[in-house]
Amino acid sequence: MANSRIRSALRQSRRNNAAASEPEPRYMPFGYKLMLSYMLLTLVHVILFGYLANWIFVDSVRKQTSENVQAALRQMKDNIEYRMKDTVRLSDMIYYDETVASRLRRLNEGYYGYESVTQYLEPKFDSVIKATNHRIWLVVYLRNETLPEIYSFYNDSDPLTYAGKSYNMLYLKRIADNSWYKDFPPERYGVTMQWQQIDRDAEFGNISLLRRLVDTASFGRQLDFGFMRLTVKLTEMFETVSPDFGEGTSVRIEDGKGQILFERGAWTTGRIAQVGESNYLTITEPFQDLDWKLVASIPKEWVEKDAKKVKVLTAVIGSASFLLFLGVGGFLSRYFSKRVSRIVRVLDSFRHGSFHKRIRFKGRDEFSTISQSINAMAEHIDGLIQQVYVAGIKKKEAELESLQAQINPHFLYNTLSSISLLAKFGQVEQLHRMVSNLALFYRLSLNEGRTIIPVANELEQAKAYLDIQKVKYTDRLDVLFEIDPELLRYEMVKLVLQPFLENVLKHAWTGDRVHIRVAGRRIGDDIELRIIDDGVGMTPDTLRRISQFDDGEEAGYGIRNVHQRIELHYGKPYGVSIYSKLGMGTSVTIRLPCVPRTAPYVSSRAELDAGRRPE
Structure with missing residues (x-):
């Protein structure tokens, strides 16, 4: 029977621990974490490779385009330089002609000057402008003002559009104040020349080749005797x-x-x-x-127009790859998360006090090693818990028996004292009734050595005790029981009511009468028993001292004994609470859990007196 009680207590303790455990914290399952990390890793790789592939293609397209355009620009440049050199060649026909230089430089008036212009210079200039198929305008500026000027009127229009191919010969003083002439660089024979848009060239869409006219035949010196301007159309120069x-x-x-x-x-x-x-x-x-x-x-x-197609293709391939990797990752995540979930479920059962579950994995890997270790640990822990709980329950039962052994002699001493007084005063009838009630009380208390008795037996014990006291106090003691019949289906620790009834009779008298009401009801999953009297009551200080249910001297011995036995057996939420007000009385509340009855009980006092047990 003791082993049965120990196993029952062990199961009850595990249930209490499981009920009192903290709510399980919310967390993301291992499978989700594994899948999420795999998705992020896969997504990063797909995006990275897609970006690199697209960047490499776009960069390749740019380089290829740059090379093609560069080659085309180089060809354009060569064609432009060829046409510019052709214009320079035309200017060389005048620049390097020593006869032209001598004719333009020589100061001779009259017929010689006329002859130079008509017989040599004009044919020379005409041959220059006819040596090309493009439109060209030649202007020669002279320091020698003995030669006549030759010019045409273009009606304020573009000379290349108006005349097509023409030439002018003007005096240098016409351009002496122009900035482009003043800023012209120093002469390096055969090298110095400039392409510029001067005067109205920009307006007409023209450009001019500018060169000095020098003569090096005079004692090795360069004599600046004029300036030359060859104007061509930009559209013809840059036709390509x-x-x-x-x-x-x-x-x-x-x-x-x-x-x-x-x-x-x-x-x-x-x-x-x-x-x-x-x-x-x-x-x-x-x-x-x-x-x-x-x-x-x-x-x-x-x-990058083709790059857009590559981007779409890359996105399609990347999405397909991601979905493929996602499927593979989901399979692997589910495979491993199932194993981890099984381990977590077993560990959760361990945490709630159940160590009978075991894990089995096929194969030889880390999970198999973990499962074997957990199974061995569970067996070891279960054995240790059994040992600890058995030792704890035995200690707890010893403490309960010790407390019970303490309270029985205490009550017996008080009762025997009363019997002694009755015998002394020769009250034989009352003495007989008190001894009979005492025998009945102890027959209920002993209860074959059980500490836990039905609620009905506890109420019978309280009534037997009050009957003993009525012999002593006769009509001065008035008792009322108000018990919910539903409570008779449960059991409780024995000798809970008697110490408080005794305390009322010892301390609560006010005058020569006292009324006691014993009430019982069910509140939720708990039993509430109340002992109410209309006695003298207690001061707040006295109530505070009595309510300290420790091992000190403040609380009453019987009160402390009952509270410790209830708390030791059922836990901290249960026990005794006292309310009292001076001059009005005291109310003691006893709270116990609803534990269904397992032990039999005697249903009538007549059967108790006969020494028979109900069937």
């Missing part, structure tokens, strides 16, 4: 400039100051400035002997 690189492209020629000399294309520089240069791929090709450069601006969206 064509933005045939795609939609929205433009090609322009810039000088060293960043000014645009010529431009062709669907989008002009104004449009480029409006949209932003960052949206264009700019490629330049410098000229060899000039500070000019050929610039091509190509919209990046045109360059």
